[in-house]
Amino acid sequence: MKALVYHGPKKVSVDTVPDPKIEKLTDVIIKLTTTNICGSDLHMYEGRTDVEKGKILGHENLGEVVEVGKAVDTVKKGDKVVLPFNIGCGFCANCEHGLTGYCLTCADPKVMPGMAGAAYGFAGMGPYQGGQAQYLRVPYADFNCLQLPPDVDEKENDYVMLSDIFPTGWHSTRLANLEAGQSIVIYGAGPVGLMAAMSARIQGAAQIFVVDGQEDRLALAKQIGATPINTKDGEIGDQIREATGGWGADCGAECIGYQCHNSKGKEVPNLVMNALVDAVKATGQIGVVGVFVPQDPGSDDKLAQKGQIAFDMGKFWFKGQKVGTGQCNVKAYNRRLRDLIHQGKANPSIIISHSLPLSEAPDAYKHFDNRDHGWTKVILKPNAA
Numbered sequence: 225m226k227a228l229v230y231h232g233p234k235k236v237s238v239d240t241v242p243d244p245k246i247e248k249l250t251d252v253i254i255k256l257t258t259t260n261i262c263g264s265d266l267h268m269y270e271g272r273t274d275v276e277k278g279k280i281l282g283h284e285n286l287g288e289v290v291e292v293g294k295a296v297d298t299v300k301k302g303d304k305v306v307l308p309f310n311i312g313c314g315f316c317a318n319c320e321h322g323l324t325g326y327c328l329t330c331a332d333p334k335v336m337p338g339m340a341g342a343a344y345g346f347a348g349m350g351p352y353q354g355g356q357a358q359y360l361r362v363p364y365a366d367f368n369c370l371q372l373p374p375d376v377d378e379k380e381n382d383y384v385m386l387s388d389i390f391p392t393g394w395h396s397t398r399l400a401n402l403e404a405g406q407s408i409v410i411y412g413a414g415p416v417g418l419m420a421a422m423s424a425r426i427q428g429a430a431q432i433f434v435v436d437g438q439e440d441r442l443a444l445a446k447q448i449g450a451t452p453i454n455t456k457d458g459e460i461g462d463q464i465r466e467a468t469g470g471w472g473a474d475c476g477a478e479c480i481g482y483q484c485h486n487s488k489g490k491e492v493p494n495l496v497m498n499a500l501v502d503a504v505k506a507t508g509q510i511g512v513v514g515v516f517v518p519q520d521p522g523s524d525d526k527l528a529q530k531g532q533i534a535f536d537m538g539k540f541w542f543k544g545q546k547v548g549t550g551q552c553n554v555k556a557y558n559r560r561l562r563d564l565i566h567q568g569k570a571n572p573s574i575i576i577s578h579s580l581p582l583s584e585a586p587d588a589y590k591h592f593d594n595r596d597h598g599w600t601k602v603i604l605k606p607n608a609a
């Protein structure tokens with residue numbers, strides 16, 4: 225089959241590789257009909273993770289089941305399913321509690337002592353190949369496959385966002401403990417930040433501020449119903465306080481991660497965490513879904529090399545704020561978010577700028593990585609004729 229393979233920093237190509245096989249009786253194989261490029265792929269693409277060469281990337285996967293392991297009960301050949309980017313077993317102590325981003329069965333214990341969780345085509349998340357390919361092996365298929373309704377052909381580009389960014393955006397608002405009628409400041413108008421804004425709107429936020437420096441992404445934030453704030457327009461905290469009666473937003477979401485940069489493009493890893501402490505009111509909560517890594521040897525910043533940032537702990541403590549972090553437990557939300565799409569209450573495909581064949585993935589990586597104007601979200605159709 226054809227697959228998008230990582231060969232080193234900024235080197236990816238579409239190669240011919242062996243087809244995946246059923247390895248355990250609980251697996252299925254799916255034929256990908258849609259798979260996305262994610263901001264998380266860019267950390268790997270840029271060589272800013274320890275992802276191994278030869279890895280097939282791609283963790284935002286939707287497709288048709290073509291082969292079914294003998295112990296799979298509910299998933300049938302021909303089913304159209306979307307997969308959480310995390311791979312869970314469904315029966316470990318964490319999965320039992322809905323923490324499927326931290327599965328103990330599927331984790332690779334060699335990565336880091338105490339580290340849990342697994343994902344397709346991801347650095348440090350187990351040996352699983354990704355879905356930017358024609359076919360994908362899905363472990364524990366009964367647990368991981370989310371069945372899609374008959375309108376899947378019409379709404380496939382919405383449903384594919386259930387694999388990651390829609391639940392992840394939603395997760396940021398839950399970590400932030402957003403309540404109806406409250407205000408939220410979202411840092412980052414990438415796909416995740418935009419999905420956080422859509423999630424906040426659906427949950428009845430009274431004010432949604434989205435902060436970024438990219439005009440095209442801010443225009444989408446506005447379309448979703450948020451107030452866009454351009455980082456080039458000066459002091460963000462002051463602007464938020466002015467719009468919220470002087471106290472700051474009720475809560476905040478970090479949707480950028482360790483590669484956040486200043487307006488000149490220089491990476492400043494503590495910039496956004498400290499900006500959120502400033503812009504969120506005293507006692508407010510901050511949900512951090514942007515990725516931070518345990519070490520980042522490729523950074524120019526001495527602390528960041530060791531996975532650390534200079535955090536405004538004093539201000540954070542004095543304001544009595546709380547922070548929640550981590551990978552989204554996609555299964556905790558994807559069924560209900562699917563039904564919001566099905567009932568016409570959510571339309572995450574609004575952010576898609578490009579729908580391309582797999583052969584164009586290497587070029588798409590270049591544009592998306594440059595944050596080129598108009599490249600807001602790329603989806604791939606690996607088996608399109």
Ligand SMILES: NC(=O)c1ccc[n+]([C@@H]2O[C@H](COP(=O)([O-])OP(=O)(O)OC[C@H]3O[C@@H](n4cnc5c(N)ncnc54)[C@H](O)[C@@H]3O)[C@@H](O)[C@H]2O)c1
Pocket residue numbers: 262263264265266267388389392411412413414415416417435436437438441455479480481482483484485486495496512513514515550551552595
């Ligand atoms: N926790 C999870 O489960 C999970 C899931 C998916 C993605 N992620 C992570 O979420 C983050 C965002 O993903 P994405 O796909 O939206 O990525 P993206 O890179 O497309 O978007 C990031 C946005 O942040 C903006 N930005 C950078 N520095 C900024 C600053 N100082 N102030 C304001 N805006 C700034 C960029 O212009 C860009 O639009 C990434 O770190 C990704 O790895 C986490």
Ligand SMILES: [Zn+2]
Pocket residue numbers: 262263264265283284309388389
């Ligand atoms: Zn993703």
Ligand SMILES: [Zn+2]
Pocket residue numbers: 312313314315316317318319320326327328329330
């Ligand atoms: Zn598990």
